[in-house]
Amino acid sequence: DTEVTQTPKHLVMGMTNKKSLKCEQHMGHRAMYWYKQKAKKPPELMFVYSYEKLSINESVPSRFSPECPNSSLLNLHLHALQPEDSALYLCASSQIKGRGQPQHFGDGTRLSIL
Amino acid sequence: QKEVEQNSGPLSVPEGAIASLNCTYSDRGSQSFFWYRQYSGKSPELIMFIYSNGDKEDGRFTAQLNKASQYVSLLIRDSQPSDSATYLCAVSPYGGATNKLIFGTGTLLAVQP
Numbered sequence: 001d002t003e004v005t006q007t008p009k010h011l012v013m014g015m016t017n018k019k020s021l022k023c024e025q026h027m028g029h030r031a032m033y034w035y036k037q038k039a040k041k042p043p044e045l046m047f048v049y050s051y052e053k054l055s056i057n058e059s060v061p062s063r064f065s066p067e068c069p070n071s072s073l074l075n076l077h078l079h080a081l082q083p084e085d086s087a088l089y090l091c092a093s094s095q096i097k098g099r100g101q102p103q104h105f106g107d108g109t110r111l112s113i114l
Numbered sequence: 115q116k117e118v119e120q121n122s123g124p125l126s127v128p129e130g131a132i133a134s135l136n137c138t139y140s141d142r143g144s145q146s147f148f149w150y151r152q153y154s155g156k157s158p159e160l161i162m163f164i165y166s167n168g169d170k171e172d173g174r175f176t177a178q179l180n181k182a183s184q185y186v187s188l189l190i191r192d193s194q195p196s197d198s199a200t201y202l203c204a205v206s207p208y209g210g211a212t213n214k215l216i217f218g219t220g221t222l223l224a225v226q227p
Contacts (some may be wrong), residue, residue: 031213042202042217043158055212090157099165100146100206100213105157 003027004106006091015081017089021109023074023091032074033103034066035090043090049074050096078111086113116141120218124222128226133190135221137203140184146175146206147179148215149188153199158177162188 004025012098013019023032031050048056049068063085067079075090088110092103127133135149146165147196150158164170164186170177176189181183186205190197203218 024137033216040218043215045214048212049213050210057188088157094213096213097209099209101209102148102160102163103213103215104160105150108157 004091004093005107006089006106009107010107010110010112012114013078013081014114015083016083018077018079019069020078021076021089021091021111023076023106024070024072025091025093025104025106027093028071028095029093030071030096031094031101031106032068033092033094034074035092035105037090037108038086047076052057065079079112081111083113086111116144116205116207116216118216118218120201120202120203120221122219123222124224125221126224126226129195131193131225133193133197133223133225135188135190135201135203135223137188137218138184138188139186139203139205139216141205141207141216142181142184144184144205144207145209147177147186148204148206149175149177149186149197150202150204151199152202158202164212174215190223193223195225195227198219198223198225 034046037043046065067075091106094101094103147160164177178187200220204215
């Protein structure tokens with residue numbers, strides 16, 4: 001069982017819809033991440049939150065809007081997405097230490113844009 | 115541009131054999147190295163991580179790191195059909211609040227019964 005929980009598992013939405021992806025972890029981690037993964041490709045980093053503050057935005061289009069309400073929760077708000085945004089969206093969390101720490105992934109949300 | 119290179123495979127091994135997966139990285143200052151296993155349609159699962167030169171063993175898995183050669187490998191002993199998956203090598207050049215993983219493209223492993 002994964003310790004990072006993502007909801008929903010599947011999401012189908014139209015290009016004009018607004019929806020949100022949710023991620024929750026109870027491992028006491030203070031870093032949380034959003035990744036996008038297309039079929040047969042590695043995960044691509046989108047955002048990093050450290051101590052609930054956005055520390056990395058990998059030039060992601062503004063139709064993706066992250067939010068970190070507290071140290072356990074991470075949201076990704078979606079608006080006016082394009083068909084090419086269809087992908088597996090992964091949340092991960094890790095400790096924060098001097099050198100890079102293992103990231104633990106949730107099961108992902110499979111997003112389809114009609 | 116920091117890069118992580120892996121042979122995409124497929125790497126085919128018979129059941130019970132040793133599978134050897136390799137990865138090279140470009141940033142000599144990288145500090146942390148990770149192997150993830152990803153089954154088709156599932157999320158990446160952490161298998162091993164290694165920080166220091168040498169070998170690190172966990173059950174049937176051994177991670178090997180050679181920083182001078184900028185090379186990381188994963189050995190899977192007594193390979194099982196259930197090990198068939200894509201193995202992603204990931205490198206973290208930085209720590210702290212910018213703990214960013216750079217992934218290789220993954221190696222598809224097929225263990226033949």
